[in-house]
Amino acid sequence: MTxxxxxxxxxxxxxxxxxxxxxxxxxxxxxxxxxxLARKIAAHDPDVVLIxxxxxxxxxxxxxxxxxxxLDRPVAMFVPNAASALSRAAVExxxxxxxxxxxxxxxxxxxLEVAIARFQVMRQMRAELEQTRRALEERxxxxxxxxxxxxxxxxxxxxxxxxxxxxxMDQNRRLADVAQALITAAELLA
Amino acid sequence: xxxxxxxxxxxPLVDAAPLIVAEAMGFAAAEGLQLDLVAAPSWSAARDMLIxxxxxxxxxxxxxxxxxxxxxxxxxxxxAAVSVLSVNGDVIGVSRRIEERLRADGFAFELNxxxxxxxxxxxxxxxxxxxMGVPFPFSMHRILLDLWARATPLADIAFDIRTVPPPLMxxxxxxxxxxxxxxxEPWGSVAVESGVGALVLAGRAIWxxxxxxxxxxxRDRAEDxxxxxGALMRAIWAAGRWLSRPDSRDAAAELMxxxxxxxxxxxxxxxxxxxxxxxxxxxxxxxxPSFVEFHAGLATFPWRSxxxxxxDRLAILHGLDRAGARDAGARVFRTDLYRRHLGPMGIDLxxxxxxxxxxxTHPTPVASLRGGITLLPDRFFDGRIFDPALPVS
Numbered sequence: 001m002t003x004x005x006x007x008x009x010x011x012x013x014x015x016x017x018x019x020x021x022x023x024x025x026x027x028x029x030x031x032x033x034x035x036x037l038a039r040k041i042a043a044h045d046p047d048v049v050l051i052x053x054x055x056x057x058x059x060x061x062x063x064x065x066x067x068x069x070x071l072d073r074p075v076a077m078f079v080p081n082a083a084s085a086l087s088r089a090a091v092e093x094x095x096x097x098x099x100x101x102x103x104x105x106x107x108x109x110x111x112l113e114v115a116i117a118r119f120q121v122m123r124q125m126r127a128e129l130e131q132t133r134r135a136l137e138e139r140x141x142x143x144x145x146x147x148x149x150x151x152x153x154x155x156x157x158x159x160x161x162x163x164x165x166x167x168x169m170d171q172n173r174r175l176a177d178v179a180q181a182l183i184t185a186a187e188l189l190a
Numbered sequence: 191x192x193x194x195x196x197x198x199x200x201x202p203l204v205d206a207a208p209l210i211v212a213e214a215m216g217f218a219a220a221e222g223l224q225l226d227l228v229a230a231p232s233w234s235a236a237r238d239m240l241i242x243x244x245x246x247x248x249x250x251x252x253x254x255x256x257x258x259x260x261x262x263x264x265x266x267x268x269x270a271a272v273s274v275l276s277v278n279g280d281v282i283g284v285s286r287r288i289e290e291r292l293r294a295d296g297f298a299f300e301l302n303x304x305x306x307x308x309x310x311x312x313x314x315x316x317x318x319x320x321x322m323g324v325p326f327p328f329s330m331h332r333i334l335l336d337l338w339a340r341a342t343p344l345a346d347i348a349f350d351i352r353t354v355p356p357p358l359m360x361x362x363x364x365x366x367x368x369x370x371x372x373x374x375e376p377w378g379s380v381a382v383e384s385g386v387g388a389l390v391l392a393g394r395a396i397w398x399x400x401x402x403x404x405x406x407x408x409r410d411r412a413e414d415x416x417x418x419x420g421a422l423m424r425a426i427w428a429a430g431r432w433l434s435r436p437d438s439r440d441a442a443a444e445l446m447x448x449x450x451x452x453x454x455x456x457x458x459x460x461x462x463x464x465x466x467x468x469x470x471x472x473x474x475x476x477x478x479p480s481f482v483e484f485h486a487g488l489a490t491f492p493w494r495s496x497x498x499x500x501x502d503r504l505a506i507l508h509g510l511d512r513a514g515a516r517d518a519g520a521r522v523f524r525t526d527l528y529r530r531h532l533g534p535m536g537i538d539l540x541x542x543x544x545x546x547x548x549x550x551t552h553p554t555p556v557a558s559l560r561g562g563i564t565l566l567p568d569r570f571f572d573g574r575i576f577d578p579a580l581p582v583s
Binding site for chain 1: 231232233234235238239242244262263264325326327328352353354355357358367508
């Protein structure tokens with residue numbers, strides 16, 4: 001069985017390949033989602049195509065679902081039953097699987113289960129990374145706002161922080177939003 | 191009372207505005223709803239979220255639910271287009287290389303003459319080949335291009351249409367992967383603003399009243415009397431009416447820039463809303479009346495004849511039985527639900543649910559319950575008429 005994984009991030013791609021290779025005796029090919037995607041996929045004549053739901057290039061694969069498309073064997077999105085737990089899990093994990101017409105669902109099941117598990121882990125990692133990044137950014141904004149208050153009102157750091165927090169609570173807004181508003185106002189007045 | 195939360199998917203585009211506005215301007219709240227809006231990364235993702243029940247409703251390209259009924263695309267499903275969200279709004283643009291060739295040829299860049307533009311483009315195509323990007327295989331863009339290319343000198347060149355997601359259109363043009371594109375705003379203006387493209391034609395020059403996006407729900411979900419379908423439809427209708435007022439444009443553009451198109455300046459979004467398009471980075475402007483309609487001319491009424499026409503074009507493109515496709519397609523646009531849920535609000539509704547597409551050449555009053563409906567021109571560039579009552583010829 002030949003599986004094409006569409007993924008631009010090399011680390012993520014390798015992780016998926018490793019997991020799939022352990023799961024089944026199959027050839028796994030990774031291609032990027034840039035130009036000529038549908039043609040590139042067709043050149044490998046795969047049985048299964050896996051792509052991250054979050055990749056906007058997924059719409060290019062819809063071309064392959066047309067019988068007149070570049071792939072002689074039309075593919076369909078894998079939805080054995082829209083309500084089934086497996087397809088729900090796939091969507092929630094962010095895996096879109098397209099399978100070539102006529103492939104038996106029982107052959108795909110183990111592949112998809114592995115892919116789902118791998119995508120879930122990666123999704124979690126991405127979410128955590130994003131959270132950390134945002135927290136860092138907010139920390140920077142709050143620090144800048146504190147600095148502005150300390151300078152303009154001649155107060156200490158703790159007092160500046162307390163003032164920001166009290167304002168946020170009084171206005172029922174997030175601390176970072178109040179800090180951002182202060183910075184914006186200061187920039188405008190400068 | 192606690193609002194009912196409905197989840198709705200949209201693809202970040204100017205014509206997702208009715209959903210964003212319905213939530214932000216309180217039209218949803220007035221119907222006892224809170225809209226939880228989810229930005230979808232692609233059209234297929236928006237469609238699948240809807241089919242799998244992850245969202246209650248979605249902003250979809252009008253041909254998507256029709257294609258799903260015909261079994262075209264990744265998945266067959268029964269979807270209902272309960273309302274049209276927007277009419278028109280696509281632009282056709284070209285690379286700078288093609289733009290220079292057109293200019294040398296004396297082309298006027300008026301945006302309103304489909305035949306002249308096709309002639310000029312056929313002459314300007316490098317090596318007799320034009321690579322054209324469209325957002326999705328099942329889209330009004332694809333249908334407009336097909337109508338246009340079959341009936342013009344573009345039929346004589348290699349017209350190579352490929353799928354390029356809208357946010358990537360600018361890069362595809364810059365990287366010389368495509369020579370031209372047909373896309374919804376703001377992505378045409380983004381290509382102009384970044385200096386990689388020029389606009390040559392408004393989509394409405396091909397079909398003057400093309401249903402572009404629909405509000406889609408799963409059929410069973412749309413028909414469920416306890417499903418708040420009517421409340422959602424009324425909120426969206428009110429949002430469309432608000433959007434159609436000229437004095438709403440600045441606020442609407444600002445809102446879209448903040449909530450849905452966070453990388454795009456409000457000024458670029460405002461171009462589509464006002465129809466005042468900048469066609470080149472150097473600043474030449476063209477005004478396109480009715481560039482996008484959210485309300486006027488009964489824009490949101492889901493005419494079954496529109497769905498029948500879309501199904502017919504999909505059948506021609508993909509080699510399906512046309513008569514069967516037309517009937518299956520017509521059932522997707524739900525004039526019945528539109529009448530049931532919006533009629534009691536006191537809005538005027540037409541007597542008919544189908545019209546002859548392409549027959550209206552100037553604003554025309556039509557038979558309606560209160561006699562107050564004027565339909566806007568819906569002609570095709572080649573003067574064709576699509577009569578839903580006639581059999582396939």
